[in-house]
Amino acid sequence: MKIWRAWGLAAAVGVLATAPPAGAHHAIIAEYEMSVTKAFKGVMTRFAVINPHVRWFFVETKPDGTKVDWEMSGAGPGALRAAGLMRAFKVGETYEVTFAPVKSGANVGRVRTMKGPDGKVITLFHEDPTNPLNQ
Amino acid sequence: MMHRRMRPNTNLAVAVVAALWLAPACAAPQQAADEQSVATPRTPDGKMDFSGYWAQSGGEGVKADEDGNVTILTRQRPCHPAQECRPAFNFARDSGLRRRMDPNLPLYKPEFWDKVQDLDVNGNAKDLIMKCYPAGLPRVGAPAKIVQTATEIILMYQARAGAADAPPTNTFRVIPIDGRDHDPIRSQDVTPYGDSVGRWEGDTLVIDSVGFTDDTWLGWPGYFHTNNMRVVERLNREGNTLIWQAIVHDPEVLMEPWEMTPVRRTLNPDPKALPVQELHCEDRDLAHIGNRER
Numbered sequence: 031m032k033i034w035r036a037w038g039l040a041a042a043v044g045v046l047a048t049a050p051p052a053g054a055h056h057a058i059i060a061e062y063e064m065s066v067t068k069a070f071k072g073v074m075t076r077f078a079v080i081n082p083h084v085r086w087f088f089v090e091t092k093p094d095g096t097k098v099d100w101e102m103s104g105a106g107p108g109a110l111r112a113a114g115l116m117r118a119f120k121v122g123e124t125y126e127v128t129f130a131p132v133k134s135g136a137n138v139g140r141v142r143t144m145k146g147p148d149g150k151v152i153t154l155f156h157e158d159p160t161n162p163l164n165q
Numbered sequence: 166m167m168h169r170r171m172r173p174n175t176n177l178a179v180a181v182v183a184a185l186w187l188a189p190a191c192a193a194p195q196q197a198a199d200e201q202s203v204a205t206p207r208t209p210d211g212k213m214d215f216s217g218y219w220a221q222s223g224g225e226g227v228k229a230d231e232d233g234n235v236t237i238l239t240r241q242r243p244c245h246p247a248q249e250c251r252p253a254f255n256f257a258r259d260s261g262l263r264r265r266m267d268p269n270l271p272l273y274k275p276e277f278w279d280k281v282q283d284l285d286v287n288g289n290a291k292d293l294i295m296k297c298y299p300a301g302l303p304r305v306g307a308p309a310k311i312v313q314t315a316t317e318i319i320l321m322y323q324a325r326a327g328a329a330d331a332p333p334t335n336t337f338r339v340i341p342i343d344g345r346d347h348d349p350i351r352s353q354d355v356t357p358y359g360d361s362v363g364r365w366e367g368d369t370l371v372i373d374s375v376g377f378t379d380d381t382w383l384g385w386p387g388y389f390h391t392n393n394m395r396v397v398e399r400l401n402r403e404g405n406t407l408i409w410q411a412i413v414h415d416p417e418v419l420m421e422p423w424e425m426t427p428v429r430r431t432l433n434p435d436p437k438a439l440p441v442q443e444l445h446c447e448d449r450d451l452a453h454i455g456n457r458e459r
Contacts, residue, residue, distance in 0.1 A: 037193075037420060055261075057257040057258075057261065057289075057458040057459050058253040058256070058257055059251070059253055059254055059258075059458050060257075060289060060454050060455060060456050060457070060458035060459065061251075061453050061454050061455065062453075064251045064252040064253050064254070065251040065252065072197030078447075079444055080444055080446065080447045081297070081324075081443065081444050081445065081446040081447070081456065082446060082450075083449075083450075084459065085449065092172050096273065101449070103449070103450070105237060105239070106324075107285055108324065108441070109226065109237055111226070111441075113226030113227045113228075113348075114226065114238060115233060115235065117318065118235075120297045127377075130252070130260030132453040132454065133453060133456075134452065134453040134454075136452075136453060138449075138453055148233070150229075150232070150233040150234050150235075150238075151234045151235075152234070152235045152236075153234070153236040153237065154237050155237075155238060155239070155252065156238065156239045156240075156241065156252035156253040156256060157238045157239065157240050158252060
């Protein structure tokens, strides 16, 4: 009894403390495998600040020399604008990227983290539901 | 015995949490009263003055931590332990539920119920805003910035979380308010925002619009309309509160005019605030959509 009441109270606190962004352009879960994490390391070739989601384009060079093109999607421009990140991404620099892949199997994904050459990590994703208050 | 007594409390907790999450935010009554107690400005010719910026130009975002890392995590309603759950799961489904749970719905004639349902279910493919098509009127919602002269009113729009389905990319409407009739050519056009003319009814500005394309929707859940739709908007102001309401007349498909719930906007108090310049829209998602989740 006490455990369930504590959970309900914690959930209510979480709801009141954080407001979900509304107005999704389409359901992310229709496009991406949100529980899967993949990664690559590549050079950014383009940063497209567009609606409804910003896009980063990369080229990964495999150990055997083959090139793989990647396209990553992120939050809307407003989120980056509010966080002062509109000029944080540099074409020509190398990033370590983790992402949730698209359901279509293409080299496209929803970015989770981007680690730049300066070692700083930018996380742009949805919270882990197993840790809803990110504690 | 103990387990059966626990279950109603758990369900109640979930219901309370869900209701809090899904219900629209309630304005503080005292704040609303304060905004309306301000004298309503008027133009030199005595008309209600709607000029102003009725939105936010962006707020403070997430700041970097001490190591320079930035974390922007979209949060969602926590999952029930018995629920299938993964990142963005509740975020996406709550968004859809929220759009459909408005009790004020357009009442379609029975012969169109199947069409509405089909459009809703297949919205990923059939809702043209997914391809960056304009939201159209009245789906674009209340204006963000208004410039009013003696003879015309200019309505400008910007994206506002939760208020519109798609960012209205640098959308504006220039509307004569001298009581003229519709232009005979423009009123027969087929555009997302139609041909609009305005007139005063006391302190209410009434904007009448015709000449619509039927490619746009009234709302996200498959609410289509014909190109013979007529939209009547009513603008009022109480102190620093703008009140916008749209009434949709489409007798070919609706059983009665749809009086949309009035939208209230508060005047931005910062005299230096400027509307957000929207970036262009580009569809790069539809090719990768794997199901009909919306």
